[in-house]
Amino acid sequence: MPIESGSSAAARQVKSKRKPHAISIRRTNSTEQERVSSQREMLEAQDSKLPTSIRQTLLELFGQIEREFENLYIENLELRREIETLNDRLTAEGQTVDGGDLSKGQLKAKASHSTSQLSQKLKTTYKASTSKIVSSFKTTTSRAVCQLVKEYIGHRDGIWDVSVTRLQPVVLGTASAASGDQTAHIWRYIVQLPTPQPVIDSNQMSGEEEVDFSDKDEADGEVECPSESPTVRAPTTTLKSHQGVVIAADWLVGGKQVVTASWDRTANLYDVETSELVHSLTGHDQELTHCCTHPTQRLVVTSSRDTTFRLWDFRDPSIHSVNVFQGHTDTVTSAVFTVGDNVVSGSDDRTVKVWDLKNMRSPIATIRTDSAVNRISVSVNQRIIALPHDNRQVRLFDMSGVRLARLPRSNRQGHRRMVCCTAWSEDNPICNLFSCGFDRQAIGWNINIAALLQEK
Template identity: 50%
Template sequence: MSINQTPSAGKSFKGKRNSMARPQSAVDEVYGSLRSDLDDSLNPAYRIRLHNLFRQIEREFEILYQENQSLHEKVELLNEKVEREGYDKQNFDCVDFDNNIAKVLSKKLSTSSTQKLKTAYKLKAQTSKIVSSFKAPHLNCSIVKEYLGHKDGIWEVSVARLGQPIIGTASADHSACIWSVDSGRCLLQYHGHSGSVNSVRFHPVKDLVLTSSGDCSAHIWQAVVNWDLPKGHSSEEELELGEDCEDQRADTKAATLRTPVCELGGHMNAISAAEWLTGADQVITAGWDRLAVLHDVESGSTITTLTGHDLELTNTATHPTQRLAVTSSRDSTFRLWDFRESVQSVSVFQGHSESVTSAVFTHEDKVVSGSDDRTVKVWDLRNMRSPVATVRADSAINRLSVSTNGVIAIPHDNRHIRLFDLNGQRLARLPRSSRQGGQGHNRMVSCVAWSNDHLNNINLFTCGFDRRVLGWSVQSLKDL
């Protein structure tokens, strides 16, 4: 994940791999080399007959490819329909695509050569792999609330820990905002940073918020909101609204704060994330200068500088009950830092092939990491050599979140948000916006955050570079 110091520069979007790209023709690959040899060794009549057979095989292979591609599209369309409408798997009249493609292949290949049979069997295996993941959703997901107002992409959304119905957002427009979950109104905007605000985290027991920025600093500021702020009142200036919401809330004003309680330094480049360490008397920051820094909150001084990463740090997270922290990096690793002793220890987790965009603790002794290599891995802290579960996706993963009951919410570059359990079992996919309409984000989803409580029937918040924050209700189908 690229976090720039300038507000207009967002994440460099990665090209989407075409999973339906046409494979190399078996004729071109296998028989092409034979043709030149046969032309030199066979008589003209026999050579013409062989060429005709080659053309016939090629035509039949092309037909097989088209049929296989059509089946891929049908599987995807029906899969989206099942997830969108929440059909129960037992009541859904699903075509047995695996048997169907087997029958098609058997009929088409009855007189084909062994080489063609092998090639077509590969196509069948690919289709079978897709069919095996064709499952009905376990969760019902719907949008409850929308929060609009930022002028640029939103890097992060965070939920208050004190049980207050508020959320915080960090945006590339140089601001951080506090929102009322119920009304969708911005209650407070913070304009103390001079660069993109890359993270926002609430203090566990006080009305304080910690933000990090591309201006190389992290700020602690007072998050006391005025719930009784009358409509139309302005303390300093109005939060400028996006085009989509000007007509809806053009007369809504928000209080503005510009001065932090404490400013934390220690970095020579942008700070991608900052988080409270358990006990909240210390803060850890992760920066583009390849460093993580541990700060004392009361004095604002640097306690220690943590080195070891080879490339820029992308995120940091802390354990909910122990003095542990993880830092993720573009060097394809994440590190576990243990501050329970006077001298911190470090463990390096290697398993991704590209930038690790986030790594977070679960309420069990596990860590879940996401990467630009399109995988999410679940790790056991007692055995860091290899992951205990792996989720493979079709797009890069951004800042993920794990609920208290072990549901992983995964935000993607391709606007999707998918839900999995800690065993790697797919539970649901949240709807996304499309040309045909529909709900969800219409640009990259940069972050997701679970709420421990159902705030106004909302327990999942998502944000992205469409400048929107969405509040979702995610419920088990068994509870409906």
């Protein structure tokens, strides 16, 4: 058809015009790089109150902004040149569409459509570029409000869970691997945490380096256990009723009952004094991954690989109602209560969802991430969600889904493997957030919550 041959000719014409333009682009970039380098040297030579690392980071970020806009401008010129060439070709040859001549109105509409597509592409590119730059600024700022304080080393295998006492004295508990003998144990031992000593000043870091650690960084032999962690070998109570690995446990309000979750697809409610099974919570179609109790009410939420989480109500002894929630598309790795009327759930589908207990039909907020989310925790006072990820990151969000910060991670600090769990300890003046992972260590962090919320 005539329109096809004309388009091919126009395409060849556009292609032939691109070669010399590509050379000019390279020359422009080279000149621009020299100019940016010259400006950077001038700025560095000036007397500035900013630390060298921060000034260097700012220069790099502004350089990124300039390069992004230059690329957008060049792409804009390219696309507009193609549109003009095609329109001129179509007008000169009087080509037909569906058997009819192209009128000036049709040509104008076609050009308008092409321009609209160009505008949308520019908006999308601009949005992605500015989002990356803003994220870089946030990362730089977050180092000042999120600092690593202490690394707790002693386990010989990956750490699945970390928990902190809600009352004084503050006690940190960690769990390595799972209870493969199908039992849960209750231990009675109190030891106050020693005062952690800072191991590194995160403000001295020049940037976030994403470094993969080789196997030589983690020896296969035993890790030396610090003297500050005494060994207790005799539990006071053993809970036996599960037919599979026990993967999680939590206390009901009052401390007289405890709930456990297992790979046998059930959760069990026990009486602590007698060790007797009070209720077996059945209904999940696949293995359970987590269980959590409400801090002030007799409510339990269980998570499962069946992509659901379930809410169990024990406030009335004669009624044990259950609600099933299907808001995720992959394994629900955890679901936790907040002090208010909210439940926050995390999943391998890379989302975290905030739910209102009064209306659980749909989430009130959804957080989308770039990695699977493991056992989350929510601060009691400030309602900040700490998200541990498979990609070794820990991110902080508020309950409306706004990202607040990302904990520093580089070749000098942070987790080296998947982060499994987080736990808040807001009354601790030194370490108010803890995390643990498959790198066999737990980390205590100091989060300046006031500064974090002020930046928001």
